[in-house]
Amino acid sequence: MDFRGFVISFLVFSYFAAGCYGVTLSSLQMTLKVTAFSPLGHDLKAGEDDLTLKWELDSKFPSGIDSSYKTVKLKLCYGRESQEGRPWRKTVDDLKKDKTCQHTIVQRPYSPTNNSFVWTVERDIALGKYFVRAYVYNDQQIVVAYGQNTGDAALLDLYHIIPITGRHASIDVASICFSVFSVVSLVGFFYMESRKTRTVLQK
DSSP: OOHHHHHHHHHHHHHHHHHHHOOBGGGSEEOEEEEEEOTTOSEEETTTOEEEEEEEEOTTSOTTTTTTOOEEEEEEEEOGGGTTTOGGGOOOSBTTTOOSEEEEEEEEEOOSSOEEEEEEOOTTOOSEEEEEEEEEEOTTSOEEEEEESOSSTTTSSOEEEEOOOSOOHHHHHHHHHHHHHHHHHHHHHHHHHHHHHHHHHHO
């Protein structure tokens, strides 16, 4: 085998090996700066409140480092506290096996600056503490870099999302009214029965 054939074989092997073993988070550079902001603070209600997201290339990295960047996908990720005792949310270094970030927020073509998105917390988001991570993909849809709104998902900038209960105030009011009506009806029934009994006994 000549040198050219060896190089081609090596590249093909490397490509399939990467596909088999996947990309690890620890092997990626955190080249994006990601921020998340809500005027309501860090407690957000699912289905109601908004989170403003911004991302850009970190200026500390040299020009051209993003030459292979094609797509950015922002995801909502479980903080460590919300992973404890829940293996279906477990963090794994291999991104193909990782279950930290299960909710896609938005996907956009890559741009180094002026990226923002206002996201209304989706109604199906479960109770928990979350952070936001951005994955950067090349033209082969392989993750090549990332960024997140916290340096440590356990400590900083976690958002506490409160799920919807599926009940409205009108339903609560109606249930209270029916309960009161049931009690009053029951008391009235016993009163009428007792009067009938007394009438029969008097006769």
